[in-house]
Each structure stands twice: as structure tokens, then as C-alpha cells.
Amino acid sequence: MVINSELTSVGSAEVEETLAGQPVQPRARASRSSGATVGRSRGERVFGVVNVAVLLLAVAVTLFPFLTVIAQSLSSEKYIDMGAVSIWPRGWNIDTYKVVMADPMFWTNYRNTVVYTAVATAISMFLSTIFAYAISKKELRGRGFFIGLAVFTMFFSGGLIPNYVLVNGLHMTNTIWAVVIPNAISVFNVLIMKSFFENMPSELEEAAAIDGLSVYGTLWRIVLPLSKAVLATMFLFYAVANWNSWFQAFIYLDRSDMFPVTIYLRNLIAGASSAQTSGANAASDLTGISANIKAVTMVLTVLPILCVYPFIQRYFVSGVMLGSVKG
Amino acid sequence: MSTQLSRRSVIALGLAGVAAGVLAGCADPADTSAFSGKAKGAMKELGVNEQFTAAAPLTFSILFQDNPAYPQKAGWTIWKDITDKTKVTLKPNVVPYADYQAKRSLLINSGNAPTIIAKTYPGEEAQFVGGGAILAASDYTKYMPNFTDKVKKWGLDADLATVRQADGKYYIFPGLHESLFLDYTLAARTDILEADGIDAPGTWDEFRTVLKKLKQKHPEVDYPFSDRFMGASTLNLAAVTYGTMAGPNWGIGNGLAFDQKAKKFSFTPASTQFKELLQYFHSLVDEGLMDPESFTQTDDQAQAKFATGKSLFINTNAQMISLYRQAMDQTLGAGKYTVAKIPVPSGPLGKVVGGSRLENGIMISSSAAKDPSFEALLQFVDWMWYSDDAQKFLKWGEEGTTYTEKNGKFTLKPGYSLKAFGIDPAGATKDIRLDMGFSCGNFMYGGTTEIVDSTMDAEELAWQKVMATYKQLPPAPGVPYTQTQRQQATLQQTALIDTANTATLNFILGKQNFSEWNGYLSSLKQKGMQTYVDNANRYYDQVQKKLS
Numbered sequence: 001m002v003i004n005s006e007l008t009s010v011g012s013a014e015v016e017e018t019l020a021g022q023p024v025q026p027r028a029r030a031s032r033s034s035g036a037t038v039g040r041s042r043g044e045r046v047f048g049v050v051n052v053a054v055l056l057l058a059v060a061v062t063l064f065p066f067l068t069v070i071a072q073s074l075s076s077e078k079y080i081d082m083g084a085v086s087i088w089p090r091g092w093n094i095d096t097y098k099v100v101m102a103d104p105m106f107w108t109n110y111r112n113t114v115v116y117t118a119v120a121t122a123i124s125m126f127l128s129t130i131f132a133y134a135i136s137k138k139e140l141r142g143r144g145f146f147i148g149l150a151v152f153t154m155f156f157s158g159g160l161i162p163n164y165v166l167v168n169g170l171h172m173t174n175t176i177w178a179v180v181i182p183n184a185i186s187v188f189n190v191l192i193m194k195s196f197f198e199n200m201p202s203e204l205e206e207a208a209a210i211d212g213l214s215v216y217g218t219l220w221r222i223v224l225p226l227s228k229a230v231l232a233t234m235f236l237f238y239a240v241a242n243w244n245s246w247f248q249a250f251i252y253l254d255r256s257d258m259f260p261v262t263i264y265l266r267n268l269i270a271g272a273s274s275a276q277t278s279g280a281n282a283a284s285d286l287t288g289i290s291a292n293i294k295a296v297t298m299v300l301t302v303l304p305i306l307c308v309y310p311f312i313q314r315y316f317v318s319g320v321m322l323g324s325v326k327g
Numbered sequence: 328m329s330t331q332l333s334r335r336s337v338i339a340l341g342l343a344g345v346a347a348g349v350l351a352g353c354a355d356p357a358d359t360s361a362f363s364g365k366a367k368g369a370m371k372e373l374g375v376n377e378q379f380t381a382a383a384p385l386t387f388s389i390l391f392q393d394n395p396a397y398p399q400k401a402g403w404t405i406w407k408d409i410t411d412k413t414k415v416t417l418k419p420n421v422v423p424y425a426d427y428q429a430k431r432s433l434l435i436n437s438g439n440a441p442t443i444i445a446k447t448y449p450g451e452e453a454q455f456v457g458g459g460a461i462l463a464a465s466d467y468t469k470y471m472p473n474f475t476d477k478v479k480k481w482g483l484d485a486d487l488a489t490v491r492q493a494d495g496k497y498y499i500f501p502g503l504h505e506s507l508f509l510d511y512t513l514a515a516r517t518d519i520l521e522a523d524g525i526d527a528p529g530t531w532d533e534f535r536t537v538l539k540k541l542k543q544k545h546p547e548v549d550y551p552f553s554d555r556f557m558g559a560s561t562l563n564l565a566a567v568t569y570g571t572m573a574g575p576n577w578g579i580g581n582g583l584a585f586d587q588k589a590k591k592f593s594f595t596p597a598s599t600q601f602k603e604l605l606q607y608f609h610s611l612v613d614e615g616l617m618d619p620e621s622f623t624q625t626d627d628q629a630q631a632k633f634a635t636g637k638s639l640f641i642n643t644n645a646q647m648i649s650l651y652r653q654a655m656d657q658t659l660g661a662g663k664y665t666v667a668k669i670p671v672p673s674g675p676l677g678k679v680v681g682g683s684r685l686e687n688g689i690m691i692s693s694s695a696a697k698d699p700s701f702e703a704l705l706q707f708v709d710w711m712w713y714s715d716d717a718q719k720f721l722k723w724g725e726e727g728t729t730y731t732e733k734n735g736k737f738t739l740k741p742g743y744s745l746k747a748f749g750i751d752p753a754g755a756t757k758d759i760r761l762d763m764g765f766s767c768g769n770f771m772y773g774g775t776t777e778i779v780d781s782t783m784d785a786e787e788l789a790w791q792k793v794m795a796t797y798k799q800l801p802p803a804p805g806v807p808y809t810q811t812q813r814q815q816a817t818l819q820q821t822a823l824i825d826t827a828n829t830a831t832l833n834f835i836l837g838k839q840n841f842s843e844w845n846g847y848l849s850s851l852k853q854k855g856m857q858t859y860v861d862n863a864n865r866y867y868d869q870v871q872k873k874l875s
Contacts, residue, residue, distance in 0.1 A: 078657040083631065105398060164437045251433055256393060256421045257401075263423055270425030271395035 073097070073295035080292055096296045105256065106264060113243065113260040114304075120180035120242040125235060127185050132193035133219055147194075150187045160251070167252055178252035179245075179260075186241070189234050196230045197223065232312050240305060265297040362702040368414075369702035375476045379710035381414040385700050387707070388441035389769075390434070391419035392427050396747065397760050397767050405764030408725065415707050417443075435460045435692075442704065444690040445769040449490050449683065450805070452499040452690050456492050457810035462691040465496040470702070471709035477503050486683045488804040493812070493866065495874050500708060502686030502773030509680055509794045511560050513672075514633075514643035514651060518665040519545070527669045531565055531607060534672050538616035541639055552611065553638035554621035555629035560642045562831070565607070567681040567800070568674030571600040575828040581820055582827060583863055585803035590871075592806070592863045594856050596827035597848055602841070603675070605834045612835055619836050634658045643668060645787050649749065667786070670793045680794065683802040686773040688712065711770065718774040722781065724765045737781040748782040806863045807870040819859045826850055 040048070067087040072080055076091030084090060100106055135146050158166070163182065172178040200223065208218045224231065246262035253259060362369070368383040393399045399421055410416045420441045422430045427446065434440045435455050444461070455461045468474050478487065483503060490497040513534075515527060520537075523544050528534035541551040554561050556577065563578025572579050572595050584595035595601055611617035618638065621629065633641040634654040643651065648668060655664055671680065689712065695704055711717050723730040723737055730739050739745060744755035745766060760766040766782070773779070780788060808816055830847050833839040839847070 076657070077654060080631075103398075105400075160433060161437045164433055164439070168437070168439060250423065250426060251430060254420045254422075256399060256423075259423070263425075266425045267393065267395045267423040270423075 069295045069298050072292050073299045075292060077292070093292075096292055097300075100268070100293075100296060100300065106261065108257050109259050109261040109264040112258060113262065116176065116179050116249070116260055117239055117242040119176065120184070121235065121238045123180055124184045124186070124238045124242075125231070128190050128193060128234065128238075129224070129231070130219075131185060132190045133197055133223065135190075136194045136197035138198075150185075150190060154187045164251060173252050174254055174258065176258075179248050180242075183245075183248060186238070189237055193227075193230055193234060196227060200226065236309070236312055239308075243305060244301070262301065265301060269294055269297060365697075365699050365701035367699040367703065369700070369706055373472065373706050373710070375472045376714050376716060377710075378716065379413050379706050379714075381700075381703050381707070384414050384416070385703055385707075386416045386418055387443055387704060388418045388420055389443040389445055390431060390441045391421050391769055392424055392446040393421045394424045394768060397764075399764070400762075402762065403764035405721075405767075408720075409711075412720070413707060413710070415703075440692045442692055442695045442698070443708070444692065446687055447499055447690050448687045449499060449501050449685045452490070453492065453808075453813070455690070456498050460693055461498050462693045462696060463494075463496040463498055464500045464691070465491075465498075467705055468500075470705050471713065473709045473713035474500070474503075477505075477713060481505050481684070483684060485801045485804070486685050489683050489685065489802050490805055491807055491870070492805075493807040493809040493870060495807070495870055499688055499690055500712065501688035503713065504684040504686055504773050504779065505776045506779075506795065507680060507682055507684055507799050508686070508779060509671075509682075509791070510644040511564060511642060512644075512668050512670065512790075513561070513564075513640050514648055514666050515669050516636075516639040516664060517667045518663075519639055521665075528672050529670075531568070531672045531674050535607075535611060535614075535616065538611065538640070539614065542616060545639075548639060549637055550618035551616055551638060552621070552640040553618035553624075553629055553632045554642055555624075555626045556642055557624075558608075558622045562604070562608070564642075564671050565674060566601075566604055568672070568676050568679055569600045569604045569607075570674075570676050571595045571598055571604055573601065573604055573831060575824075575831070579824060579827065581806070582824055583803065583806065583860070587801060590867075592803075592860055592867065594823065594851070594860050596823070596830070597851050597856065600675075601827075602844060605831060606841060608835045609837060609841075613837060622832055622836070630654065636664075645783070668790050670790065671797070673797075678797040679800050680797045681800040681802065687768075688773075712773075715775060715778065718771065718778050720765075721770040722766050722774075722778060724759050724763065729759050729763070729765070735777045735781075745782070749784055750782075804867065807866055812862070812866060816859065816862060819855045822854045823851060823856055823859060826854060 064087065068085070071085050071087055071089045073096070074089035074092060074094065075085045076093035079085050079090040131150075134140060135143055135150075137143070140146075157163070167173055167178050167182060172181065204222055204226075205218050208222045213221065244262060246260060246266060249258075249260050250263055368381040368385045370379060370382060373379060391399065399419065406417060406419070418441075420434075428451070431440075431444060431447075432454070435444070436458065438460070440460065452461060468478075478484065481503065487497060487501075490499055490501065492498060517527070519541070520527060523540065525537055525540055528537045538551045541548070545551070557575065559574035559577035561574075563572075563574035566573035566578055570584075572582060572584060579596070582594050582596050583592040584598070585592055608617065612619050618624075618632075629638075629641060630651065632638045634651060635658050641651075645668070648666065651666055655666065673679070689708065691704070691708070695701055698704065711721075719726070719732070719737075723732075723739075724743075726732065728740065729743050730737055732738075739750055739752070739755075739759070741752070742754065742756050744751045744758045745760055746758055747760050747766065757763060765771075780791065783791065806816070826847075830839070834841065834844075834847075
């Protein structure tokens with residue numbers, strides 16, 4: 001953070017230049033009214049310029065592959081084969097999009113993804129929040145045991161086959177519950193929420209208790225509204241993880257009309273590149289799949305998340321600040 | 328006193344155990360009373376190429392691989408057609424093509440596998456043998472007339488030997504080919520060869536000469552030969568003609584070549600033939616004729632180079648060559664090029680091809696043996712996967728409705744297409760594969776030469792005819808490991824094959840000199856090559872003794 005030059009010597013007659021190059025009179029030190037950068041030294045300005053340059057470079061490096069993928073998804077095969085596509089599409093081609101989106105199974109699976117993500121995220125948020133709140137209370141008896149139990153599951157799990165046998169035994173295979181319940185609680189997220197709740201001033205809850213709120217009331221009316229930042233973060237983590245997940249659906253579901261779109265797209269890419277992976281046993285019954293199928297599938301999968309993210313972003317910004325101020 | 332008592336009871340138990348064992352051994356698996364109580368829906372007598380119709384409606388579950396090239400749809404008529412013909416309803420458990428093996432493993436190991444497990448390649452069943460989850464196919468093939476008839480007619484015993492396990496049985500019902508199905512070879516820019524007056528190469532040495540001439544005449548081409556599949560397919564093609572095995576994840580397999588006369592295995596990546604093979608490819612790379620990136624680039628990159636005219640030879644199969652043509656119509660322009668499959672070049676062993684005539688097939692869950700309709704299941708499987716009529720039906724549909732056959736030539740009726748094999752007449756409204764489910768990979772591979780050839784176009788048939796003149800080398804038998812033996816062998820095999828694959832790359836690209844060949848051999852010896860080979864020979868001999 002640039003510290004304002006109140007700290008430079010008081011009463012200096014030096015005329016400081018603004019970025020616009022116009023000399024200004026040294027201002028009264030107490031006023032920080034307009035927020036204009038006053039009196040930055042040369043070193044600070046150089047740092048400012050280099051800083052911006054480096055950050056712009058980082059943005060460019062991060063953005064470039066993203067733009068390339070979008071460009072490739074809209075380019076024609078000829079230019080992709082020649083390797084001539086960088087950030088602008090060449091040879092405008094939306095045929096692959098048309099082919100993928102013309103398949104009714106694609107839309108069925110897309111709807112499944114939306115439903116699974118919504119339900120899974122709702123269940124995960126609910127369970128994680130109440131779990132994290134409960135174990136954040138220092139007066140809970142057996143708190144250490146519950147935390148230990150949770151952390152234990154981070155390192156050890158039953159394994160693929162026992163999990164399958166369990167889910168099958170509970171008659172959850174081929175239902176939505178096999179997809180949304182087994183991975184509902186991410187212990188990592190719970191621990192983050194727990195620390196956040198622990199850092200909340202206990203005076204708030206004591207005041208609420210004096211006013212007659214029950215535990216649930218405190219949680220719902222005092223704690224959660226103040227936790228918007230962490231809730232938004234957790235929501236995004238869960239939503240993205242559920243949106244991208246395919247393995248749970250793959251092992252527990254047997255009907256193609258119940259698959260999420262990630263399996264559909266994964267299957268499409270695997271079919272297009274089967275010869276590479278299965279060697280001499282490749283089923284050589286491929287129809288012509290376009291060169292840009294990977295790019296198209298990437299764009300189609302990421303698009304909704306991109307649309308939702310800007311609306312949640314403000315919570316992250318305010319959330320960062322909230323967490324850094326104590327007391 | 329107590330010790331005497333316990334010794335007596337131990338002896339008594341032991342005798343009882345022996346008696347039970349003897350009695351069990353007395354049971355004769357060959358008599359058909361094995362089907363008593365399990366003959367629900369079975370036909371009384373079923374002969375070769377006779378239509379199977381269940382005596383009562385039956386349902387079997389089948390693990391079905393959903394290939395994105397022909398996704399399984401609700402509108403597929405094939406399921407109903409099968410039911411109409413045989414009174415058997417197949418209930419498909421649909422698994423996506425990607426990660427099919429993972430899901431199959433999971434279902435079998437958790438005990439939830441369907442009755443019929445389709446799309447199993449020979450060798451893939453080995454991992455499930457120890458767990459007892461799949462049926463020992465060889466115990467029941469005697470009840471399958473179509474299967475036994477084909478094995479006898481086509482002399483497939485040597486091919487079946489490639490899948491026999493330590494107990495001498497095989498656990499897969501493989502697809503059977505009458506003749507070896509060859510697909511992979513080199514594709515060449517025949518228009519350029521013609522323009523330059525160069526003949527297509529007949530041997531690998533001629534291939535090198537052709538590449539040299541092309542390099543001289545076309546300085547704008549970086550490397551006349553830039554390969555895909557990381558060079559593995561071409562290495563495999565050449566290795567067979569040199570009398571060895573090569574090609575990472577492709578032809579090198581377990582590295583054990585089998586001397587048919589001496590009936591002995593040897594580790595072929597340590598042989599002089601392997602060295603000669605590597606020396607040949609090294610000469611191609613050294614003289615700038617083969618792109619060194621062939622061994623590391625992705626298929627897309629290799630295909631791009633070929634499609635844009637930056638290279639003139641690439642590895643291919645029948646389906647890929649039409650993909651190349653589609654791409655080249657865009658990049659070079661239709662009519663401005665010709666590309667064709669050339670016959671596989673021959674090597675020191677002459678015109679030879681190798682491989683097994685087994686194809687992907689099915690496994691059956693061992694729980695099916697207790698099912699009351701077990702006999703009907705065997706009859707159904709025998710008809711569906713091994714009778715000529717069923718194979719024609721599964722490939723082409725209903726005779727008279729979707730296709731007609733005359734003198735071995737299959738023609739689709741008007742209104743139907745089979746775009747995957749290039750049959751797309753004008754006015755076709757239904758694709759028998761995409762819309763109806765025929766010609767799909769879970770049922771239709773293998774069969775008589777006539778059936779296999781029926782979907783090939785004239786160009787492919789001509790190539791197959793030339794390749795049919797090549798001598799077919801018998802396949803090496805599989806090593807009949809038990810579960811524990813296989814685990815130990817896999818550890819050694821991984822280390823040895825990795826060393827061989829790394830050495831292949833290093834020697835070809837010139838990172839290692841051939842003067843260091845002995846160093847490579849000693850590194851193989853250090854990794855337990857001798858034990859690996861000796862074990863393989865010992866297990867093979869043991870099982871051979873047991874079978875004879």
C-alpha cells in the first residue's frame with residue numbers, strides 16, 4: 001500500500017509534481033480529502049510503474065491460454081492444423097458447437113449438471129456450516145474428538161470398492177443421492193469455516209444470548225449475516241467442484257440420461273483421441289471429430305461458472321478486508 | 328491323553344478331507360446333468376448356424392460400452408430386434424467409453440457385474456481370474472456348437488493358447504476371426520510419388536531410399552516421414568518383419584518372443600534382431616529422413632504436418648485415412664493431392680505379418696452358472712457372438728429390410744446409410760448404426776472373412792488382398808501365470824520394458840551410441856531379465872505337461 005507522504009518532512013518547501021507533471025503546493029498534512037497522490041517520491045513512482053507493468057504481464061500470461069482456447073473453439077480446422085490460431089479465431093467456424101449442441105443428450109446432461117450442482121451445493125453448504133459452527137464453539141464437549149474424526153477422513157478413506165459396496169447397499173446407486181451425498185462435506189472447507197467462526201468476537205453472541213436468542217437464532221440472525229464472505233467463498237468452492245465432478249456420477253450411475261455433462265464431454269474427447277491411448281486395440285470406428293472438439297468442450301463447461309462469478313466477486317473483495325481487521 | 332485325542336481327530340479330519348476331494352474329483356463336468364435345474368428357456372437341440380429362440384422369455388443384463396461415435400439412444404431398434412428374434416431381452420448397463428476399464432473393474436470386484444460383460448479384449452480378463460468373479464469359458468465351450476465349429480474350422484488353437492491361464496483354462500469368450508485382420512500401415516502421398524516417378528517401397532530398405540529421393544527433390548519438406556502414435560505403430564510393423572517385438576504400449580507387449588520350434592521364450596529386446604531394427608530407424612533419423620519428434624509429438628501435431636504437406640508419410644489405418652483426406656481437402660484443396668495406404672514393407676524375414684486372430688469378446692459373471700437359465704445363456708451367447716447369421720444381423724440389420732446380400736456382396740436398401748464405413752447414398756434417412764444400433768463395437772467384430780470384408784470399400788479390399796499374400800506368423804502363447812506369479816512378473820516386466828523403451832528412443836535418436844549396446848544388455852540383466860525369462864519358460868512347460 002502506498003503510504004501517503006504525510007510522513008515526509010513537515011514544512012518542506014519542495015514542490016512535488018503530480019503524475020500529470022503540474023507542480024502543486026504542498027498541502028496541509030491533516031487533509032486527505034480528495035485522495036490524490038500527493039508528494040510521491042521518484043522511487044515510489046518508478047516502483048508504481050514497474051509494479052503495474054509486472055501485474056499487466058501476469059494478467060497477459062494468465063489470460064493468453066484462456067483466449068487461445070476460446071479462439072480455437074471458433075476457428076476452422078485448417079488454421080488449427082497449421083497452428084496459426086493464437087488469440088483471435090481464424091476461419092470462423094461454429095460447426096462443432098452446432099454438432100455438440102444439436103444432440104439432445106447434451107442438453108439432458110447439462111440439465112443434470114445444473115440440478116446436481118444446485119442440490120449438492122445446497123446440501124454441502126448446510127452440512128458444512130452447521131458442522132463448522134458446532135466445532136468452533138470451545139465449550140463443546142468432545143470437540144477434539146470431532147475435529148480429529150474429520151481430519152482423519154482427510155487422510156484415510158475406505159477405498160473405491162468399499163465405497164461402492166456401501167452406496168450400493170444403501171440403494172443409492174442410480175439416484176441423485178449417490179452423487180450429492182458421499183462427498184457432501186469437504187473437511188478442508190469445514191476447517192476454514194471453523195477458523196472464521198472462532199475469530200468472530202464472542203461478545204456478539206453473548207449480547208444475542210442476553211437478548212434471548214437461541215443457538216439456532218444466533219446462528220441464523222447474527223453469525224451467518226456477518227459471514228457472508230466465507231460463505232460466498234465456500235459456495236464458490238463447492239459449486240465449482242460439483243460442476244466439474246464426474247467421477248462420482250461415473251461410478252454410481254448406469255444410465256446415460258442421468259450423467260452430468262462432464263461425462264458426456266469427457267466421452268466425446270476420449271472417443272476422438274482413442275487411437276492415441278489404446279494403441280493397437282483401438283476401436284477404429286471413429287467418425288470425423290473436429291480438431292477443436294477439446295476447445296469447444298472446455299468453453300461449454302466453463303461458460304456458466306464465468307457468468308455467475310462476477311456476481312459473487314464483491315463478497316470476496318469485502319471478505320478479504322473483513323478478515324484482516326481484528327476487534 | 329488330550330494330545331492323543333487331538334492327533335486322532337486331526338487324522339480323521341484329514342481323511343475326511345481327502346475323501347471329499349476324491350469324491351469331488353469324481354464329478355464329471357462333461358455330462359449335461361450339469362444343467363439340471365438350469366435349463367429354463369433353453370432349446371432342446373441347437374446346432375451350428377441354427378437360429379436360437381428361447382423356450383421362455385428371458386432377460387440378461389449386459390455391460391455395454393457407450394462409444395461417442397455412435398452413442399446409445401433410446402430410439403435404437405436393435406434391442407427390440409434381438410428380442411423379436413430370440414425372445415431374450417438384453418438389459419444394457421451403459422458405461423461411457425472413457426474409463427470403461429475402470430468401471431468394469433469396479434463392478435466386477437464389488438460383485439455387481441452384469442451377466443454378460445461385453446467389449447473385453449483378450450488379456451484384459453487375466454486380472455479377474457484370481458478373484459473367481461468370471462466364468463472359466465473353456466469349461467463350457469463344449470456346449471457351444473458354433474464356437475467349437477469355428478475353432479476347429481479355422482484352426483484357432485494356437486490363438487486360444489494366447490489366453491490360457493495357469494490352470495490351463497481360458498476365461499474369456501473371444502471374438503474369432505477367420506483370417507488375421509490387418510489394419511495399420513503407412514499412408515503415402517501417392518501424387519508426389521507419381522510426379523517424381525518413384526515407386527512405393529516394398530521393403531524397409533527401399534523405404535529409406537524413397538525417403539532420400541524425396542528429401543532431395545523437395546527441400547521445402549522438413550522431414551519426408553513424420554510419424555504419429557509416438558512411432559509405436561510403425562516400430563511394431565517393422566519389428567514383426569525383423570523377427571522381434573517393439574513399440575511402447577503397442578507391439579512390445581511383455582517382450583517375450585516365442586521360438587515355435589524349441590518351444591522356448593526369450594526376451595526379444597535383448598536380441599540382435601532388435602538391435603538391427605533400432606539401427607534401421609537410427610539411420611532414418613540420422614540421415615534426416617524421419618522427424619525425430621515422431622517419438623514425442625502428439626497425434627494432432629503429426630496429422631497437422633501431414634495434412635499441410637510438411638511430411639509425406641505417416642502411419643494410418645483404414646478409418647484414419649479418411650480423416651486425413653477430410654483435413655487435406657481443407658488445407659490443400661480437394662483434387663490437389665492423393666493419399667493411399669501402401670502394403671506393409673517387408674524386412675529380413677520377408678513378407679510376414681503377425682498377430683492373433685482373437686478379437687474383443689465377452690466375459691460371463693461366474694454367478695451366472697447358478698442361474699436357472701444358464702444353459703439358455705450359453706446357447707444365446709453361442710448364437711449371438713459366434714453364428715454367421717447373428718453376425719450378419721448385428722452388422723447389417725434385417726435381411727430384406729435394411730440390406731440385401733448377393734454373392735457375398737452386401738448392399739443397403741434405399742433409405743439406409745452406414746456413414747461410418749463410407750456408405751451414404753443420397754436420400755438416406757436412417758443410418759443403421761447411429762439410428763438403429765447395428766454395426767456397433769459391442770457385438771460385431773470378428774467372423775468370417777466375408778463378413779469382416781463386407782464393410783470395406785474397394786480401395787481397402789484391394790489392400791487387404793495384397794496383405795493376404797503375406798505369410799502369417801503364429802502368435803506367441805501367453806505365459807500362464809498364477810495370481811502371485813503374475814504380480815512378481817509384472818514388477819520385473821515393468822522395469823525391463825521401461826528400460827527397453829527408453830533404450831529404443833535413445834538409440835534411435837542417437838543419444839546413445841550402438842557401441843554402448845553391451846551396457847544396455849547388462850542393465851537388462853541387472854533388472855532380472857534372466858529370472859523373468861526362466862520363470863516364463865518354467866510356467867509354460869508346467870502347464871503344457873498338465874494339459875498333455
